[in-house]
Amino acid sequence: MNRATELLEKEKNEKDLNPIPEVEVKKLSKTFGKRKVLNKISFELEKGGFLSLFGPNGAGKTTLIKIIATLIAPTSGEIRVAGMDPTKNSAVIRAKLGLISHSPLLYLDLSAEENLQFYGTMYSVPNLNERIDELLDQVELGHRRYDLVRTYSKGMTQRLAIARALLHKPSILFLDEPHSGLDPHAVDIFESLLDNIRAEHTFIMITHNIERGLALCSKAMILYNGQIVFYQGKEELDIDMFKSIYRQRVKGDS
Amino acid sequence: MSGVKQIAAIIKKDMIAELRTKEMVVSMFLFVLLVMVAFKYAFGDSDNFSTYAGGLLWVAFLFTALLGLNRSFVHEKDEGCLEGLLLAPVDRPNIFFGKMIGNIIFISVVEIITIPIYIVLFKLSIQGSIALFAGAIILSNIGISTVGTLLSTVSINTKMRDMLLPLIFLPVILPVLAAAVVSTGGIMAGVTGEKLVNVFSAMKLLIAYDILFLLVAYALYDFVIGE
Numbered sequence: 001m002n003r004a005t006e007l008l009e010k011e012k013n014e015k016d017l018n019p020i021p022e023v024e025v026k027k028l029s030k031t032f033g034k035r036k037v038l039n040k041i042s043f044e045l046e047k048g049g050f051l052s053l054f055g056p057n058g059a060g061k062t063t064l065i066k067i068i069a070t071l072i073a074p075t076s077g078e079i080r081v082a083g084m085d086p087t088k089n090s091a092v093i094r095a096k097l098g099l100i101s102h103s104p105l106l107y108l109d110l111s112a113e114e115n116l117q118f119y120g121t122m123y124s125v126p127n128l129n130e131r132i133d134e135l136l137d138q139v140e141l142g143h144r145r146y147d148l149v150r151t152y153s154k155g156m157t158q159r160l161a162i163a164r165a166l167l168h169k170p171s172i173l174f175l176d177e178p179h180s181g182l183d184p185h186a187v188d189i190f191e192s193l194l195d196n197i198r199a200e201h202t203f204i205m206i207t208h209n210i211e212r213g214l215a216l217c218s219k220a221m222i223l224y225n226g227q228i229v230f231y232q233g234k235e236e237l238d239i240d241m242f243k244s245i246y247r248q249r250v251k252g253d254s
Numbered sequence: 255m256s257g258v259k260q261i262a263a264i265i266k267k268d269m270i271a272e273l274r275t276k277e278m279v280v281s282m283f284l285f286v287l288l289v290m291v292a293f294k295y296a297f298g299d300s301d302n303f304s305t306y307a308g309g310l311l312w313v314a315f316l317f318t319a320l321l322g323l324n325r326s327f328v329h330e331k332d333e334g335c336l337e338g339l340l341l342a343p344v345d346r347p348n349i350f351f352g353k354m355i356g357n358i359i360f361i362s363v364v365e366i367i368t369i370p371i372y373i374v375l376f377k378l379s380i381q382g383s384i385a386l387f388a389g390a391i392i393l394s395n396i397g398i399s400t401v402g403t404l405l406s407t408v409s410i411n412t413k414m415r416d417m418l419l420p421l422i423f424l425p426v427i428l429p430v431l432a433a434a435v436v437s438t439g440g441i442m443a444g445v446t447g448e449k450l451v452n453v454f455s456a457m458k459l460l461i462a463y464d465i466l467f468l469l470v471a472y473a474l475y476d477f478v479i480g481e
Contacts, residue, residue: 069341071337071340071480072480091344091345092343094342097341103334104334105333105334105337105341106333106335106338107329108333109271109274109275109329118263121260122339122342122343122344148274164338
């Protein structure tokens with residue numbers, strides 16, 4: 001083996017051992033007026049990881065997600081998404097992101113198919129009609145595809161929101177309290193969809209549901225007043241410590 | 255090419271939603287009709303109505319347009335759709351052009367229905383070129399929609415959005431109002447000679463205004479729709 005091949009092999013092994021994190025945040029701060037919403041946050045999330053993000057209202061969770069999603073710019077600090085700088089590659093990064101929120105992000109006066117056609121065009125999804133058929137089958141809404149979203153139940157709307165978020169095959173999925181308002185059937189569909197796509201996606205989930213959040217995560221974080229007060233991987237997760245901090249910071253605040 | 259498809263998709267989505275709800279065009283139409291009836295009661299028998307007919311028509315159209323522009327981003331805000339749109343890899347100016355062209359269509363539809371009513375109601379006529387008259391109206395609508403779409407994007411994220419839009423829109427749109435009145439008023443009266451030159455000058459002003467604000471919107475929309 002010559003020297004160049006040896007170096008390439010070594011570099012490849014190092015990359016395999018230390019892959020570029022899917023989301024990398026360093027000393028990130030965000031200020032709105034005089035209010036510091038995020039204060040020097042740092043963390044990394046590996047490709048395929050699942051970060052469950054806990055914290056009271058106003059802790060900065062949504063702001064953090066909006067910054068990672070390139071919707072707002074940080075005041076200071078560094079951020080890399082899939083190794084790219086959101087301020088320079090925002091469109092490329094946005095194409096890799098999906099959001100399932102407690103708001104469905106759907107047009108109520110359009111049908112399921114029209115909503116997916118619209119978002120599919122926004123994301124330039126190839127073979128859009130086939131993709132729409134596939135997703136509507138997965139979320140069990142094929143029979144209601146021509147009905148206006150306004151006529152859907154909360155659970156059906158949320159299932160369609162899942163289809164919308166997965167339409168462009170994002171590699172990073174943000175879940176913003178995704179279980180909120182879901183009926184048990186919709187929760188089952190959602191969790192089974194999540195299981196199916198778990199391997200090929202990186203997840204960041206905001207939740208107040210400790211059991212589900214801890215069951216799903218590879219890392220758990222509690223944000224409080226714009227700062228990380230708890231951050232551990234699942235292997236070393238100290239559940240008693242987590243619950244004690246959560247009770248102090250979150251329940252004490254609400 | 256995908257940019258054109260995205261703009262077309264935004265326009266199509268707004269058209270479909272409006273055809274189903276009819277809330278924007280119908281409320282605009284009813285409003286402008288009521289304003290015309292009010293004008294009829296106030297000025298109906300005036301001998302020299304034709305001299306200020308153009309001015310009154312455009313005042314009515316401006317306030318009618320405001321009604322529509324105020325609603326134009328409400329659907330996007332409902333259920334977080336604006337956030338969904340902003341999360342997509344769409345160049346922000348494409349969102350602007352989609353919404354702006356949609357607004358031009360809505361305003362134009364209302365005008366196409368109400369201008370004949372206005373003419374009949376006040377016994378007016380278009381003595382000049384109909385094509386020139388339509389051109390002046392289209393140029394005015396582009397100006398109103400460009401500024402209106404830009405400023406309604408600013409106002410949608412504020413708590414007092416219904417109040418804010420008229421306050422920031424009306425001062426900026428005054429040059430369009432003046433040029434629209436001169437051009438359409440002159441064409442309706444069938445002016446010739448030096449007055450026809452004024453009509454063309456007003457239309458040139460409209461073209462310059464439209465280009466200026468289209469460029470301003472293109473340059474600033476990323477910032478305006480962002481934070």
